[in-house]
Amino acid sequence: MIWMWVGFIAFILLMLALDLGVFHRKAHVVSVREAMVWFVIWMTMGAAFAVFVYFAYDGHWFGLGIDPDPVDGLPNDGETATEKYLTGYVVEKSLSVDNIFVIAMIFTYFRVAPLYQHRVLFWGIFGALVLRGAMIFFGAQLIAEFHWILYFFAVFLILTAIKMLFLKSEQTDLNSSVIIRMIRSVFPVTDKFHGDHFMVRAGSSAASERETPDVPVAPDDIVERSKPGTLLLTPLALALVMVETTDLIFAVDSIPAIFAITGDSFLVFTSNVFAMLGLRSLYFALAGLERKFRYLKAALATLLMVVGLKMLFAEWLKLSLGEHFNLYLLGVVVMILATGVGASLIVDRKSLSQQP
Numbered sequence: 377m378i379w380m381w382v383g384f385i386a387f388i389l390l391m392l393a394l395d396l397g398v399f400h401r402k403a404h405v406v407s408v409r410e411a412m413v414w415f416v417i418w419m420t421m422g423a424a425f426a427v428f429v430y431f432a433y434d435g436h437w438f439g440l441g442i443d444p445d446p447v448d449g450l451p452n453d454g455e456t457a458t459e460k461y462l463t464g465y466v467v468e469k470s471l472s473v474d475n476i477f478v479i480a481m482i483f484t485y486f487r488v489a490p491l492y493q494h495r496v497l498f499w500g501i502f503g504a505l506v507l508r509g510a511m512i513f514f515g516a517q518l519i520a521e522f523h524w525i526l527y528f529f530a531v532f533l534i535l536t537a538i539k540m541l542f543l544k545s546e547q548t549d550l551n552s553s554v555i556i557r558m559i560r561s562v563f564p565v566t567d568k569f570h571g572d573h574f575m576v577r578a579g580s581s582a583a584s585e586r587e588t589p590d591v592p593v594a595p596d597d598i599v600e601r602s603k604p605g606t607l608l609l610t611p612l613a614l615a616l617v618m619v620e621t622t623d624l625i626f627a628v629d630s631i632p633a634i635f636a637i638t639g640d641s642f643l644v645f646t647s648n649v650f651a652m653l654g655l656r657s658l659y660f661a662l663a664g665l666e667r668k669f670r671y672l673k674a675a676l677a678t679l680l681m682v683v684g685l686k687m688l689f690a691e692w693l694k695l696s697l698g699e700h701f702n703l704y705l706l707g708v709v710v711m712i713l714a715t716g717v718g719a720s721l722i723v724d725r726k727s728l729s730q731q732p
Contacts, residue, residue, distance in 0.1 A: 411660035418654035433457035446639030468651035500619035529632035533684030540677035675716025
């Protein structure tokens with residue numbers, strides 16, 4: 377079993393190395409067309425992995441599918457494993473869309489030039505994968521030992537859905553957040569951008585670089601005032617920290633959501649990874665379209681509500697719908713998302729047609 381984990385992680389690291397080291401070695405503004413091409417590539421890889429899941433669990437390669445799933449108590453064969461993987465993938469991909477609009481707000485607040493946004497997203501998502509991996513590992517252990525914790529997760533998801541539906545999100549001063557204030561108390565932070573550097577040393581060539589010309593910055597002489605060799609963080613580093621923090625907050629919602637579907641740590645981790653890998657491309661394709669998809673947040677809240685209810689009534693659903701009830705859940709999830717996007721586009725088109 378451990379070789380399956382090693383092989384999968386090695387494959388992901390290889391793909392990330394090719395992404396940053398070959399295809400995006402030079403910083404450039406990612407166009408919508410390029411973003412869509414990469415989004416299709418990552419989607420195709422995620423879908424192709426479902427084929428691997430089917431044969432691996434059907435043949436019990438490396439011991440996959442032999443132990444009962446902690447959530448429903450049944451061993452996963454090729455069919456059920458594929459259903460759970462795809463359902464988890466769609467749920468995680470859907471919930472990550474809301475994260476995109478928050479990341480767009482972070483980039484706007486810190487005035488991160490489009491030229492360097494891919495670099496921040498790359499390292500932000502790499503760190504997010506590590507953090508989510510740890511959360512999934514400990515979450516799977518908890519569910520295996522304490523099955524009742526699923527009901528706690530269910531109530532949490534339902535309350536989160538209610539909060540998303542009825543509470544409006546407000547613009548906040550990110551510099552006043554606890555995380556940013558803690559960082560500023562430990563490290564000196566320059567208000568100027570220095571290319572694509574997250575950190576610079578006072579007196580170094582990187583610190584003396586002219587800041588990004590299309591990014592207006594407040595006057596700041598911290599580099600000149602600092603002792604040569606002093607390590608300084610740039611606004612790009614603050615943006616990276618906030619992207620990581622945001623994903624950690626969103627993971628608190630999304631990780632319990634996928635544990636409503638399966639407790640198999642391999643299925644949970646792989647569906648999360650493939651959903652996250654396409655997040656950067658999805659960002660460049662969708663950022664700035666929050667107003668166009670006005671009903672998307674309501675659709676995501678409904679999705680969380682459905683997943684939470686499924687977690688509460690899993691035993692009854694299994695008896696009523698059979699062991700493949702996750703396939704029905706997948707259909708409901710797709711229908712909710714399609715309804716939210718479709719309603720948004722219809723209303724947006726009507727509002728445009730009514731404008732003088």
